[in-house]
Amino acid sequence: MLHKLRGLGLIVRVFEAGHDVGGTWYWNRYPGARCDVESMEYSFSFDEDLEQEWSWTERYATQPEILSYARHVADRFDLRRDISFSTRVTSATFGEANGTWLVTTDKGEEVRAQYCVMATGCLSTVNRPDIPGLDGFAGPVYQTGLWPHEGVDFTGKAVCVIGTGSSAIQSIPVIARQAAQLTVFQRTANYVAPARNQPMSEAYEEHFKANYKDLRRKQLQGYFGALPSGEPRMVPSMSVGDDEREAAYEEGWERGGLGLLGSFPDLLFDRDGNETLAEFVRGKIRATVKNPATAELLCPDDHPVGSKRMCIDTGYFETFNRDNVTLVGLKAEPIERISSEGVVTAKQAYPCDALVLATGFDAMTGTLAKIAITGRGGRTLKDEWADGPVAYLGLMVAGFPNLFLVTGPGSPSVLSNMLVSIEQHVDWIAGCIEALRERGAGVIEADPAAQEDWLEHGAAVAAPTVYPDGKSWYTGANIAGKPRTFMAYIGGVPGYRKICDAVTAGDYAGFAIDGAEAAPLP
Ligand code: NA7
Numbered sequence: 001m002l003h004k005l006r007g008l009g010l011i012v013r014v015f016e017a018g019h020d021v022g023g024t025w026y027w028n029r030y031p032g033a034r035c036d037v038e039s040m041e042y043s044f045s046f047d048e049d050l051e052q053e054w055s056w057t058e059r060y061a062t063q064p065e066i067l068s069y070a071r072h073v074a075d076r077f078d079l080r081r082d083i084s085f086s087t088r089v090t091s092a093t094f095g096e097a098n099g100t101w102l103v104t105t106d107k108g109e110e111v112r113a114q115y116c117v118m119a120t121g122c123l124s125t126v127n128r129p130d131i132p133g134l135d136g137f138a139g140p141v142y143q144t145g146l147w148p149h150e151g152v153d154f155t156g157k158a159v160c161v162i163g164t165g166s167s168a169i170q171s172i173p174v175i176a177r178q179a180a181q182l183t184v185f186q187r188t189a190n191y192v193a194p195a196r197n198q199p200m201s202e203a204y205e206e207h208f209k210a211n212y213k214d215l216r217r218k219q220l221q222g223y224f225g226a227l228p229s230g231e232p233r234m235v236p237s238m239s240v241g242d243d244e245r246e247a248a249y250e251e252g253w254e255r256g257g258l259g260l261l262g263s264f265p266d267l268l269f270d271r272d273g274n275e276t277l278a279e280f281v282r283g284k285i286r287a288t289v290k291n292p293a294t295a296e297l298l299c300p301d302d303h304p305v306g307s308k309r310m311c312i313d314t315g316y317f318e319t320f321n322r323d324n325v326t327l328v329g330l331k332a333e334p335i336e337r338i339s340s341e342g343v344v345t346a347k348q349a350y351p352c353d354a355l356v357l358a359t360g361f362d363a364m365t366g367t368l369a370k371i372a373i374t375g376r377g378g379r380t381l382k383d384e385w386a387d388g389p390v391a392y393l394g395l396m397v398a399g400f401p402n403l404f405l406v407t408g409p410g411s412p413s414v415l416s417n418m419l420v421s422i423e424q425h426v427d428w429i430a431g432c433i434e435a436l437r438e439r440g441a442g443v444i445e446a447d448p449a450a451q452e453d454w455l456e457h458g459a460a461v462a463a464p465t466v467y468p469d470g471k472s473w474y475t476g477a478n479i480a481g482k483p484r485t486f487m488a489y490i491g492g493v494p495g496y497r498k499i500c501d502a503v504t505a506g507d508y509a510g511f512a513i514d515g516a517e518a519a520p521l522p
Helices: 002-007 048-053 063-076 166-178 202-210 212-221 242-255 258-262 271-288 292-298 418-438 448-462 493-505
Strands: 089-095 100-105 110-113 116-118 141-143 158-162 181-186 192-194 311-313 325-329 335-338 342-345 349-351 354-357 372-374 403-405 444-446 511-513
Touching: 002 418, 048 212, 158 166, 158 342, 166 181, 166 311, 166 354, 181 342, 192 242, 192 258, 202 212, 212 493, 242 258, 242 271, 271 292, 292 325, 403 418, 418 493, 444 448
Parallel strands: 089 372, 116 403, 141 354, 158 181, 158 354, 181 325, 192 311
Antiparallel strands: 089 100, 100 110, 335 342, 342 349, 444 511
């Protein structure tokens, strides 16, 4: 965004809470942290030289490698000189009299700007669980999303991990190899496919680099902003025989990655079809985990595949065959408290030297809620979003002129390859600001009726899918007291882009510019 806006000749200031660039990849340094989108696709497309000069070393990049990439991009485009690091924005207030935003920081700085872009991330405020006694634990407590930069050595230690989401699934195999004893506390079992990570092959990288333009174009046609894996069968899952369906899943399992969920186009819609994939994954778990009781505990049985984010792993289920690893199912024995010595469930105490909270994030809205954002008439974003977030196209909120959101709620964001979605929003916002400047306009804002229509459309698109079925962070269900709404747009990356492009072509349909009536949607 900084690079693009500079290109328009604007003066740009960036405020960043971290001491360096990287966002998610700056904070999430837990052992085993890695992207679940393939490296060649999880990269910026805006500069061809950048594409050609950077080399990824593995099919799925590790956190340190992605952080190096972010640093490289920052240096290559000389971004750091306009970024204030270690600085948190505390408030952003729209001044009706002059149509500008006043941004204040925890360093006491006050900056006035015509446009304010919130690029605060979707998974950037960690969820510290409200478990009695947590603060009284005698040993260190680590949160996966705020991992110490100097690293942690668990050698010879007894470790308890709470949570079995993506971060836990990546870190548990690594911690288990180091620790003397590992106890995993699972509230909800997850569907996990093998990543089949491997070193980047020279031939694959060359093929990608020679065809980047074409492959990026194909990426944009993918529902999730990623290339299809293998040859998806374009027929409904229940229209084929059991053997053919099983063969399709087996192929997806062997290829590895999230592509398993795309084995048939209707797996996120047809609950019977979805259940066949669920049972396939359960079969794999039962075949891998030797202790039948542990295997059953690890088999998800309370939500469809994909309704909570599907995970990919390297040796997660195999880890439960180790002698030093114990799985505790919290449905049968909920955590009652944390004592100074460890975790205490309804059945027994589990003493440990260190505690790892892999308990996720206050997703999509948590970070924006921590900033006092005030729009027209003193309306705060917190109040506007009290019943769940609303945003037209996930890009702007009615009543908050010239305030843009990157991957905001109501956009595909977390249901897509994030880099693709981030670039689309950055391009859209830069294009919008350029258009405003060309016509000499001062203020753009979402029309409340267009915003309402978008919300209804988003809910209608999500309703037939399995997404609302899971108690996931997509819906706010992982945070006590958070309103339950499905916060992302599941109309797909290509469809969403088409709508955004039509809005732009329709003279920013659904947006009011300088108080004029908003053009209707085409
Ligand atoms: P997730 O996917 O939200 O996982 C958090 C895990 O922590 C999940 O298993 C939760 O169980 C569990 N949890 C949360 N609070 C508690 C309490 N109080 N007690 C016990 N267990 C708890 O976060 P991740 O960091 O793993 O992954 C986030 C995203 O990052 C991921 O989806 C990828 O997109 C990358 P629950 O399922 O709520 O029952």
